[in-house]
Amino acid sequence: MRVLFILPDFNYLDFITDYSGFNHIGLGYLSACLKQNGHETRLLHLTKEIPVEELVKLVKDINPGLICYTSFSNQFHYIKKVAPTIKKELNIPTVCGGIHATVSPEDAISVEGIDTVCIGEGEKAVVELADSLEKKQDFSKVKSLWIKNNGDIIKNEIGDLNQDLDSLPFTDRELFDFRNLSGTKLGKLNVIATRGCPYQCGYCANHQLQNIYQGKGKYVRFRSVDKVIEEIKKVKEKYPEMNHLEFLDDCFCLNKAWLKEFLQKYKQEKINLPIIVNTRVDLLDEDTIKELKDAGMRELCLGVESGNEDVRKKILNKHISNEKIAETFKLCKKYGFETRCYVMVGIPLETMSNVLETVKFCAEIQPTYLHVSIFQPYPNTALYDLCLNYGFITKDVNFQTYFDGVTVLNQKSINKDETVFAFTYFRIFVRLYEKFQNRHVRKILDRLFLSKRLNRIFMKVYPLTYAIVFPVEAPYRLILKVSPKSARFLKKKVIIPLRGLTK
DSSP states (O other): EEEEEEHHHHHHHHOOOTTTOOHHHHHHHHHHHHHHOOOEEEEEEESOOHHHHHHHHHHHOOSSSSSEEEEGGGGGGOOOOOOOOHHHHOOOOEEESSSSHHHHHHHHHTTTTOOOOEOOOOEEEEEEEHHHHTTTTOOOOOOOOEETTTEEEEEEOOOOSSOOGSSSOOOOGGGOOOGGGGGHHEEEHHHOOOOOOOOOTTTSSSHHHHHHHHTSSSSSSSOOOOHHHHHHHHHHOOTTTTOOOEOSSSSSTHHHHHHHHHHHHHTTTTOOOOOOEOOGGGGOOOHHHHHHTTTTTEEEEEEESSOOOIIIIIIIIIOHHHHHHHHHHHHHTTTTEEEEEEEEEEOTTTHHHHHHHHHHHHHOOOEEEEEEEEOOOOOOHHHHHHHHHTSSTTTTOOOTTTTSSSOOOOSSSSSSHHHHHHHHHHHHHHHHHHHOOOHHHHHHHHHHHHHHHHHHHHTHHHHHHHHOOTEEEEEEEHHHOOOOOHHHIIIIIIHHHHHOOOO
């Protein structure tokens, strides 16, 4: 059977005008499993919203026997818009999976044009569904599927977690126009070594997944080091233009024994690709950081979220002290790591004074890169429930992306204008606090940041302010918007050498 994946992968950063999408590892696994079982797979990788009539024509030309939709919550609106017409015009069986369908299956199954919803890890369920459709057999009891049935919904229990990740084929990168993806153009080889995260941060879906899979097997699982190394080598051989490796795992340094084995074998195999990983501050000590650096690790991406410990612990449910964060960033700098610091503004019950604490804390720890986002209450997370209970959102909230410069929360402690200002000016004020250590100057900066009247003025002159504070980065962003190829050449030949960075 020919199975068609439809993936909305829209770019919300207006200065990346040549965005061509990123590799979706989850879809790659589904495709690989379907191919392994004799099915054909195709992909419509949508990097912008196209009219439904155009999409119907593309689907018709492919002529699939099954359509698989997937999306994040902030892009699910597009599936809601196109699914009814595709169903009406072509009457092809449909299934919707992915994180939104998993954490909000009621919303997904309610959409006209979606026949079936797949909850959780879908490799086994999607293969069984495709097999059944091809053989015209009943699939009403396939685990992990919710199925519309004559006005009712069959809600099958979720299937057991796969405890042997090595049994899965490597993710199918050929499903995509891989060489022309934005990530590939940047030389980024994405790999994932684990599934599951043991933590329960209030803004993340992991606590929901842990509950969904209660009693269904060990939640946090690891691929063998040998399999991960084998995959890296194969992809590097096929795509020699890859110049760095990025692990997409939530907590790469979680298992110290696995980590030690991986670092040793990675070094022995002389793969020689600098590595970027996501991890938690409290998983790092000096010995671990030394080992990471020795094996070729280049960048550590660390979630700080807020500079206020009460916000971080009591609201975000992330129990890490400022002292530990500062100590870890200091060690990273000592051993020559680039660091990426993730922070959020507009957190429920947060104040502008809390945001200012975050700004000052970032100026203190001085990460190489700041990754600033606006908090979004994604469906059925702990903080989504909190926002509903406090009346900050309604159940029909339109989910946004973290980087769209929009907050959907209506709260008094930090209003929408303040949140957007904090997001827009965060990096500028961090740079100013880094530059000016004098306490009198800092008091002036405090007043500037906290003044609602001045905030409104600052928003009107943001391009000028940005250009003054970031005299190299600002013109690069402008050139990137007008001529992306020229901008990236400029970055490689001029900006990187000026900043003394390795990428």
